Amino acid sequence: MDDELLRRLRAEQARALLYDADPQHAVMLACDLLVAGVDSDAVVALAAESARTLPAHHANRRLAAVTAELGLPEPELPTAVALVAADTCERILDHSIPAEVGTHRLYVVGHEGSPLDDLLPTVAALAAHLEDDLDGRADDDLQTRLAALARTILNRMTAGNSA
Structure with missing residues (x-):
């Protein structure tokens, strides 16, 4: 995963920790991760969601699964x-x-x-x-x-x- 994708993933992870993930950004990020070759089950599941209708709490859960699967610890x-x-x-x-x-x-x-x-x-x-x-x-x-x-x-x- 390149640095820009990692930065975006960490920012969305932080947003979910402080508030809620942005469903549209989370889904688009998952799609970009897939294009970059990061095709884990959690990334595929998030990319398959609708960016327009995914509720924030589901985006939070899907994003948490992505970061857990990729081994990214929650930021302080x-x-x-x-x-x-x-x-x-x-x-x-x-x-x-x-x-x-x-x-x-x-x-x-x-x-x-x-x-x-x-x-x-x-x-x-x-x-x-x-x-x-x-x-x-x-x-x-x-x-x-x-x-x-x-x-x-x-x-x-x-x-x-x-x-």
Whole structure:
């Protein structure tokens, strides 16, 4: 399995630990694993699910079976927070999630055990601005500020990994 697939798998595993796996991402990940030659029973079972109708709790269970079959241990809480935060930031920066969704997903930085908890007031201020001043619809300024925060988070995580 290449590094990108492993990163995606670990991020989805962390998301399932903290909240719920994203059923669509989990199914698509399983399909990509199959294409890459990872054809275990659990991967096949998850890939065979409907990305549109798979309930989150079933996605969690299927994903747990995949990670168990592949021998991936559950990440510790600070690691799970970092994985979900990094994945969210990457999705914000590549515009694969709307700014409105990304803003709220970054609340993960305030999760217990987060190495990024000092950024929670910044996330909360952006979310309050989004909801209170912009009626839930991001404008260009909020998108710019959110992208800057995403880059800050990724840079801090990269600096922390190289230390």
